[in-house]
Amino acid sequence: MSTKDFIEKDFYKVLGVPKDATEAEIKKAYRKLAREYHPDANKGNAKAEERFKEISEANDVLGDAKKRKEYDEARALFGNGGFRPGPGAGGSFNFDLGDLFGGGAQGGGASGGFGGGIGDVFGGLFNRGGAGTTRTQPRRGQDIDTEVTLTFTEAIEGATVPLRMSSQSPCKACSGTGDKNGTPRVCPTCVGTGQVARGSGGGFSLTDPCPDCKGRGLIAEHPCLDCKGSGRAKSSRTMQVRIPAGVTDSQRIRLRGKGAPGERGGPSGDLYVVVHVGAHPVFGRKDDNLTVTVPVTFTEAALGGEIKVPTLGGPSLTLKLPPGTPNGRTMRARGKGAVRKDGTRGDLLVTVEVSVPKDLSGKARDALEAYREATADEDPRAELFEAAKGA
Ligand SMILES: [Zn+2]
Ligand SMILES: [Zn+2]
DSSP states (O other): OOHHHHHHSOHHHHHTOOTTOOHHHHHHHHHHHHHHHOGGGSTTOHHHHHHHHHHHHHHHHHTSHHHHHHHHHHHHHTTTTOOOOOTTOOSOOOOOHHHHHSSOOOOOSSTTOOSHHHHHHHHHHHHTTOOOOSSSOOBOOOOEEEEEEEOHHHHHHOEEEEEEEEEEEEOTTTTTSSBTTSOOEEOTTTTTSSEEEEEEETTEEEEEEOTTTTTSSEEOSSBOTTTTTSOEEEEEEEEEEEEOTTOOTTOEEEETTOSSOOBTTOOOOOEEEEEEEOOOSSOEEETTEEEEEEEEEHHHHHHOEEEEEOOSSSOOEEEEEOTTOOTTOEEEETTOSOBOTTSOBOOEEEEEEEEOOSOOOHHHHHHHHHHHHHTTTOOTTHHHHHHHHOO
């Protein structure tokens, strides 16, 4: 009989006695039913035979004070017979009855009811990926912090990068129980809570992790050789992680569920990645916008014209420079910037920088000399001196 069946069965109902029935009442009810359904008195009656088995089973448990107590506590612990597998559990909890009754059970109270025996039950739970009880709830995996360096372009466009991470995960050899047989014992020091009181003061009490079980609430009597009883294994794995488009330097992004795996069916932790972004030789970044500085000649700035401008990862674009564009003017190319959260793009901010030729020769020099003559009357500093005289 599986534990599940065992706990779901209402032996009191089988014997037709109330939950607070005395030993004598149970004995009396059993004898009466046993006589009625005894195979000798019901030859060839399969139904009676089945009923007789149920009655015997119920009497085996309720007729034994120790077993009855454990049965009551198990029913209380697992919720009135509603033994529901926790999230992530396979659903079949087939422990032997012997496991449940294996240890000499001692202790009182519904939550502290089990002694040695319960460890076996929990061992089974561990092996099957976990189910909720007060002491061995599924535990969420740890959050992991890591860093990654992306190129400028990867940060703009998003990238899938391999991340090598080491983390603590349940030991494979013992399924995280720490015991080589997979059956740890509840720690007697902390009664499975993993915490011990430090003492109390001012109406509240402080707790420390239990020194005997290191806060696990369980003790491996036969420590697993692989993990030396800790139940944890250091594992390193390489994961392909998708970094979303548009991340900025030093940004910390959270990847849900990509952290360390959970214990006993608990969910995985999160992965936090601090992103470092490399510089680009041409482009800069200002929030969602990309920046680029483009040299233009004096004549392009003065006479106006079309200039070609590079974009990040795309074809170059042509910008119209109005006549008389001053040095340092910034123009905006819409939608050519960094990717935003909503998938749209910021702008490319193009700043013109008038370049001055270092060497002039031939026709170009003649032309500029002619230009100087043509503008000899103009004094570009006249206004400056005028203004300097003022207040
Ligand atoms: Zn302990
Ligand atoms: Zn192990």
